[in-house]
Amino acid sequence: xxxxPSYSIRKFKSVGTRPIRLDGVDKVTGRARYGADFxxxxxxxxxxxxxxxxxxxxRRIDTSKAETLKGVKAVITAADLPDLTNGNTAMHExxxxxxxxxxxLYDGHAVAAVAAVDARTxxxxxELIEVxxxxxxxxxxxxxxxxxxxPLLHETIFTDGIDPxxxxxxxxxxxxxxxxxxxxxxxxxxxxxxxxxxxxxxxxQGYIEPHACVASVNPDGTCELWVCTQGHxxxxxxxxxxxxxxxxxLRVTSSEIGGGFGxxxxxxxxxxxxxxxxxxxxxxxxxxxxxxxxxxxxxxxATSIDVKIGARKNGTITAASATLRxxxxxxxxxxxxxxxxxxxxxxxLKNVKTVGYExxxxxxxxAAYRAPSAPMAAFAVESVIDELAQKIGMNSLELRIKNAARxxxxxxxxxxxxxxxxxxxxxxAQKHPHMKAPLGKNQGRGMACGFWFxxxxxxxxxxxxxxxxTVTLTVGTVDVGGSRAALALVAAxxxxxxxxxxQTVVADTGSLGYNDMTDGSRGTFSSSMATISxxxxxxxxxxxxxxxxxxxxxxxVAWEDGQARAKGEKHGNLAPLSVxxxxxxxxxxxxxxxxxxxxxxDGAGVSFATHICDVEVDPETGATKVLRYTVLQDxxxxxxxxxxxxxxxxxxxxxxxxxxxxxxxxGEDGRLQNPGFLDYRVPVCSDLPMIDTQILEIPNPNHPYxxxxxxxxxxxxxxxxxxxxVSSAVGVRMTHIPMSPPRILAALxxxxxx
Amino acid sequence: xxxxxxxGSLGAATGGKEKLEVEAKDIRELFRKxxxxxxxxxxxxxxxxxxxxxxxxxxxxxxxxxxxxxxxFLLPRLAGG
Numbered sequence: 001x002x003x004x005p006s007y008s009i010r011k012f013k014s015v016g017t018r019p020i021r022l023d024g025v026d027k028v029t030g031r032a033r034y035g036a037d038f039x040x041x042x043x044x045x046x047x048x049x050x051x052x053x054x055x056x057x058x059r060r061i062d063t064s065k066a067e068t069l070k071g072v073k074a075v076i077t078a079a080d081l082p083d084l085t086n087g088n089t090a091m092h093e094x095x096x097x098x099x100x101x102x103x104x105l106y107d108g109h110a111v112a113a114v115a116a117v118d119a120r121t122x123x124x125x126x127e128l129i130e131v132x133x134x135x136x137x138x139x140x141x142x143x144x145x146x147x148x149x150x151p152l153l154h155e156t157i158f159t160d161g162i163d164p165x166x167x168x169x170x171x172x173x174x175x176x177x178x179x180x181x182x183x184x185x186x187x188x189x190x191x192x193x194x195x196x197x198x199x200x201x202x203x204x205q206g207y208i209e210p211h212a213c214v215a216s217v218n219p220d221g222t223c224e225l226w227v228c229t230q231g232h233x234x235x236x237x238x239x240x241x242x243x244x245x246x247x248x249x250l251r252v253t254s255s256e257i258g259g260g261f262g263x264x265x266x267x268x269x270x271x272x273x274x275x276x277x278x279x280x281x282x283x284x285x286x287x288x289x290x291x292x293x294x295x296x297x298x299x300x301x302a303t304s305i306d307v308k309i310g311a312r313k314n315g316t317i318t319a320a321s322a323t324l325r326x327x328x329x330x331x332x333x334x335x336x337x338x339x340x341x342x343x344x345x346x347x348x349l350k351n352v353k354t355v356g357y358e359x360x361x362x363x364x365x366x367a368a369y370r371a372p373s374a375p376m377a378a379f380a381v382e383s384v385i386d387e388l389a390q391k392i393g394m395n396s397l398e399l400r401i402k403n404a405a406r407x408x409x410x411x412x413x414x415x416x417x418x419x420x421x422x423x424x425x426x427x428x429a430q431k432h433p434h435m436k437a438p439l440g441k442n443q444g445r446g447m448a449c450g451f452w453f454x455x456x457x458x459x460x461x462x463x464x465x466x467x468x469x470t471v472t473l474t475v476g477t478v479d480v481g482g483s484r485a486a487l488a489l490v491a492a493x494x495x496x497x498x499x500x501x502x503q504t505v506v507a508d509t510g511s512l513g514y515n516d517m518t519d520g521s522r523g524t525f526s527s528s529m530a531t532i533s534x535x536x537x538x539x540x541x542x543x544x545x546x547x548x549x550x551x552x553x554x555x556x557v558a559w560e561d562g563q564a565r566a567k568g569e570k571h572g573n574l575a576p577l578s579v580x581x582x583x584x585x586x587x588x589x590x591x592x593x594x595x596x597x598x599x600x601x602d603g604a605g606v607s608f609a610t611h612i613c614d615v616e617v618d619p620e621t622g623a624t625k626v627l628r629y630t631v632l633q634d635x636x637x638x639x640x641x642x643x644x645x646x647x648x649x650x651x652x653x654x655x656x657x658x659x660x661x662x663x664x665x666x667g668e669d670g671r672l673q674n675p676g677f678l679d680y681r682v683p684v685c686s687d688l689p690m691i692d693t694q695i696l697e698i699p700n701p702n703h704p705y706x707x708x709x710x711x712x713x714x715x716x717x718x719x720x721x722x723x724x725x726v727s728s729a730v731g732v733r734m735t736h737i738p739m740s741p742p743r744i745l746a747a748l749x750x751x752x753x754x
Numbered sequence: 755x756x757x758x759x760x761x762g763s764l765g766a767a768t769g770g771k772e773k774l775e776v777e778a779k780d781i782r783e784l785f786r787k788x789x790x791x792x793x794x795x796x797x798x799x800x801x802x803x804x805x806x807x808x809x810x811x812x813x814x815x816x817x818x819x820x821x822x823x824x825x826x827f828l829l830p831r832l833a834g835g
Contacts, residue, residue: 177762262835368835415806520834602812
């Protein structure tokens with residue numbers, strides 16, 4: 001019988017408690033092994049040569065001098081990574097990003113790599129590689145790149161999504177559109193309309209651990225890759241495809257991860273490390289510097305967004321529209337499309353239209369960053385909602401509640417919603433003491449809502465009962481935020497045993513079936529579903545073993561409170577059998593006791609959050625201090641509430657940094673000016689107040705415990721919540737993120753001048 | 755017979771049609787028939803299309819049944835972080 005993931009009400013014993021995480025001791029004592037902590041005998045040091053130009057044709061690369069340097073064991077260029085993508089555009093773009101083939105498309109684009117006996121020799125070798133560039137005109141700004149006069153990144157890109165298809169190439173890779181109703185008619189019905197344009201700058205996920213891997217390709221075709229990643233099975237698949245390897249011969253082990261947030265869902269230097277190892281015949285360790293991380297991995301889109309919303313005096317929104325332009329780096333993406341889908345997802349709208357444009361620029365390839373694309377769209381929409389409320393003389397929270405989407409609302413991206421949590425988070429905000437706290441001089445309060453889809457995916461889990469009755473749970477989703485503890489709680493809950501009796505490990509790709517990566521807030525949602533399924537399969541095995549030991553039909557054996565119990569009066573004198581009892585007898589009742597599960601965890605419930613933020617702005621310096629911050633979010637069911645709160649707080653902290661300081665700064669020469677944490681300012685503990693959280697639990701009907709993903713939504717509202725707070729504090733509508741001190745002072749100056 | 759609503763970008767592959775009627779019992783049959791009737795959709799299906807059935811988004815469960823009268827939307831396969 002198949003596994004039924006439907007939600008049913010139950011009383012929990014383990015789920016919902018807050019035990020210490022299984023990986024906690026290793027992490028606080030420095031024993032945990034991250035990407036750069038692994039070494040292999042005979043390993044070489046890999047280094048990558050990167051383009052200093054943001055747009056240049058590569059005429060010739062001469063590696064001969066580097067190859068003759070003593071200690072150099074391999075030098076590679078794109079020629080060593082032949083195109084095996086067989087017309088797969090997405091894979092070809094990944095290949096081109098890992099190593100430029102004909103053109104360097106951004107400052108920092110890899111053009112060659114070396115493997116040498118030590119770091120010094122590797123660096124020297126890079127200096128000996130001669131690259132003959134034909135420097136081309138570049139464009140790094142999203143609006144500039146859309147102009148007909150802009151330098152073209154690719155002669156082969158013709159805007160997709162326009163009928164008829166354009167005949168001239170363009171940096172606008174794709175147009176997408178969502179919505180329903182008649183927005184023009186809706187705007188005619190409005191008593192008040194607010195229309196504004198916004199910009200957000202490019203940010204990096206800012207994970208503290210740089211990309212790092214050790215690759216070893218053996219002469220017999222077997223390979224190993226130790227790597228810091230959010231998805232080692234996906235890395236295996238993509239690396240094997242790009243290098244022409246057999247998937248089963250490439251074993252990938254994921255290290256502990258010092259932050260990913262979407263940036264480690266993409267392969268960057270791993271194929272390069274494998275290609276170097278293949279050529280050198282020795283293992284190669286490749287660790288990116290912080291500068292390389294900024295210049296050549298990760299960033300989110302820079303955006304330019306126009307929003308228009310109309311409402312009647314009673315607060316009913318009559319129409320809403322948005323045009324969203326998102327930078328993609330040099331390769332096509334779906335970043336603006338995600339912005340177009342999520343912009344108005346919090347609201348029940350009769351007339352709505354969003355249009356997204358994917359724009360190619362000479363910046364690093366855009367990568368996912370926690371609810372990718374939604375924070376920028378929410379910033380623009382929630383700022384206009386705030387202003388609209390002021391215009392019609394209504395409290396902005398009441399305006400949001402009045403127009404909030406609910407079960408049965410047609411979402412702005414199409415489908416009708418099932419049970420959702422936007423209304424409850426807004427109502428919880430209304431009741432929260434934070435909303436009534438007094439504010440002082442130069443202080444302001446802002447709030448905002450946010451939405452993210454969440455998804456599930458392919459998942460495989462093993463549960464093995466040891467000879468002493470303790471349990472090993474083997475999962476394939478990388479633990480990015482405490483999922484090993486959460487999944488141990490789930491196994492303990494199902495089996496009816498203590499949490500301490502379960503150990504969760506993340507398996508390498510050779511030890512478990514394929515798992516999609518930990519993204520889309522799917523780690524705990526998906527793997528808990530598979531853990532429940534595997535646990536129930538193991539329970540079935542244990543019931544059969546008990547039946548064998550008692551010599552009664554298995555139908556007479558129940559599983560209650562972690563024990564097999566014989567049902568019915570005729571078996572009343574049989575003492576229950578614990579997991580330990582059954583494990584001890586396993587060798588004589590049929591061998592090892594295990595449960596397995598492979599499934600597609602679809603049906604992830606959509607997620608909503610409401611944030612409240614208080615700030616104080618120094619009008620002399622433009623510096624903003626966040627005084628108080630509250631996150632209210634639906635978790636469906638919080639398996640381990642502490643780690644759910646951690647996700648809420650982490651997303652808010654990153655969003656606050658994005659709102660106030662973080663920004664890629666490019667010079668006129670198209671080069672990144674601030675590739676380091678001194679000049680790219682992420683918030684540190686002393687910048688932030690304790691972020692207060694409130695978990696709401698509106699069960700997801702498509703998970704046995706009602707679990708929803710929680711990892712991403714918390715980064716969606718902060719840009720808008722902080723912007724609304726700052727706008728309130730300074731009395732000027734802030735339309736450009738980040739609201740760094742110079743930008744706030746400029747806005748105040750412009751206001752005074754006008 | 756189920757009615758399927760397409761997202762905007764798919765319109766070019768279906769001659770501008772936003773809604774299609776398809777005789778299909780599950781997602782697998784839906785994709786097979788869509789690819790047969792509208793060959794331009796084949797590339798999209800290959801790249802990955804998510805199917806929303808009464809508001810619940812399915813990315814990979816091709817065996818999911820399509821109940822008569824249910825609301826069915828095709829959506830692009832989402833990226834996450």
